[in-house]
Amino acid sequence: MQKNQLVKLEITDLSYEAMGVAHLDGMTIFVNNALPGEVVEAKILKVKKSFAFAKIEKLIKQSPDRVTIKLNQWVQTGLASLAHIKYDKQLDFKRQQVINLLEKAHLNKKVNATVASPEETGYRNKAQVPVRKVKGQLEIGFFRKHSHDLVPMENFFTTDPEIDRVLVATRDILRKNHIPAYDEVKNKGEVRYLEVRRSKANGEMMVILVCLHKDFPQLAKVADEISQISDVVSVILNHNPKKTNVILGKHDYLLSGNPQIEDKIGDVCFKISAQSFFQINSLQTPRLYNLAIEKAGLTSDDTVIDAYSGIGTIGLSVAKHVKSVRGVEIVKPAVQDAKENALLNGIENADYVCGKAEELMPSWVSEGMKADVIFVDPPRKGLTLEFIEASVKTNPQKIVYISCNPATMVRDLTMYQDLGYDFEEITPVDMFPQTPHVECVTVLEKK
Numbered sequence: 001m002q003k004n005q006l007v008k009l010e011i012t013d014l015s016y017e018a019m020g021v022a023h024l025d026g027m028t029i030f031v032n033n034a035l036p037g038e039v040v041e042a043k044i045l046k047v048k049k050s051f052a053f054a055k056i057e058k059l060i061k062q063s064p065d066r067v068t069i070k071l072n073q074w075v076q077t078g079l080a081s082l083a084h085i086k087y088d089k090q091l092d093f094k095r096q097q098v099i100n101l102l103e104k105a106h107l108n109k110k111v112n113a114t115v116a117s118p119e120e121t122g123y124r125n126k127a128q129v130p131v132r133k134v135k136g137q138l139e140i141g142f143f144r145k146h147s148h149d150l151v152p153m154e155n156f157f158t159t160d161p162e163i164d165r166v167l168v169a170t171r172d173i174l175r176k177n178h179i180p181a182y183d184e185v186k187n188k189g190e191v192r193y194l195e196v197r198r199s200k201a202n203g204e205m206m207v208i209l210v211c212l213h214k215d216f217p218q219l220a221k222v223a224d225e226i227s228q229i230s231d232v233v234s235v236i237l238n239h240n241p242k243k244t245n246v247i248l249g250k251h252d253y254l255l256s257g258n259p260q261i262e263d264k265i266g267d268v269c270f271k272i273s274a275q276s277f278f279q280i281n282s283l284q285t286p287r288l289y290n291l292a293i294e295k296a297g298l299t300s301d302d303t304v305i306d307a308y309s310g311i312g313t314i315g316l317s318v319a320k321h322v323k324s325v326r327g328v329e330i331v332k333p334a335v336q337d338a339k340e341n342a343l344l345n346g347i348e349n350a351d352y353v354c355g356k357a358e359e360l361m362p363s364w365v366s367e368g369m370k371a372d373v374i375f376v377d378p379p380r381k382g383l384t385l386e387f388i389e390a391s392v393k394t395n396p397q398k399i400v401y402i403s404c405n406p407a408t409m410v411r412d413l414t415m416y417q418d419l420g421y422d423f424e425e426i427t428p429v430d431m432f433p434q435t436p437h438v439e440c441v442t443v444l445e446k447k
């Protein structure tokens, strides 16, 4: 098999990154944008030892699950790499990802149907888009898959259309004031990324300019013009001076308006700062938490630990169902937000502490704390062995695991099984329609 060779392929499966999978001459071939059941003429792009990548040249037989999309860029860039598949099939795909992972780990457990999102498009309450110069002009868009080539875009499809409006208006203000886009090769220019957050509850928006320098000529004028875009209540500069792929720098500077916006999950209000983690699908999040609360069978006598608590979203949603909640979170401003959010909602039975969950939980036990339930909601890399051991020593009856990465979740569940906890079922919840990302909830119980 060689680069640029044309081959006829029958697509038999979909990879976890949503690429069509075919087999030819003992090789596995990943075909961008192809669906199971399709027959394609494909051009080989890259050949490795046992696998290759290809792109469709001609669709010979089309899958009945394919839908026509307005912009090919949504799939090409990875912004929405499932957008060409019917929504109910996307839900099946996500459930199948979890089944495949359990099978690989030799675990015979039930996987429920994926809970559909109330909004299939325009659901994101936050956009973070790169700013680059393309054909002599400052553009916003998304990087082509596995590259840093910016594909200019104005319609981000999965993002709230109101956010798209503000992104485009901000881009036009930057263009009008001749602000240079960031050049990552030379590590020069000014604006690297635009981030916009929108409260679903009251429509308020925060604009964050991620910049190479913390000041530049025209900054005050630009901030003033952005603050006049309708519904923008907060303009912030995030300073990221490093040559890095990490989007945000450490320091934020308020240029205009408020340092936070306020949103709601169910009936609980949250103040959100520029760098705070906040679930991006505002309407689906309360469903995720209610499901977790229901599956955990919480009672009014329960003492709950909200490990990885962020700005308190899970703990404060759970507080009214239980005796008390103690949250632990490593990021100090997030802990401050969580405390403020408890006050904002008049919640008196939840307190928040800054530190590493795996270090603080054992010290609470030695002080006499008896936790009935631990909620964990870790980042994509999942839990550490240290955390798993500390949570088992805390000796809760139940551990509710909310995960945004089923691969690390299944790995962690097997470790819990070795330490005396087991689970019956996993429920995938679609927090990220049109993308291959899968969120899951499961409850581990002491055997």
Ligand SMILES: C[S@@+](CC[C@H](N)C(=O)[O-])C[C@H]1O[C@@H](n2cnc3c(N)ncnc32)[C@H](O)[C@@H]1O
Residues within 6 Å of the ligand: 277, 278, 279, 307, 308, 309, 310, 311, 312, 313, 314, 328, 329, 330, 331, 334, 355, 356, 357, 358, 377, 378, 379, 380
């Ligand atoms: C996926 S977020 C979940 C936040 C929150 N539960 C929510 O839904 O909004 C994971 C959080 O874990 C925090 N974190 C990461 N490692 C931690 C650790 N060892 N101990 C405590 N918190 C940690 C991160 O800062 C982040 O806020």
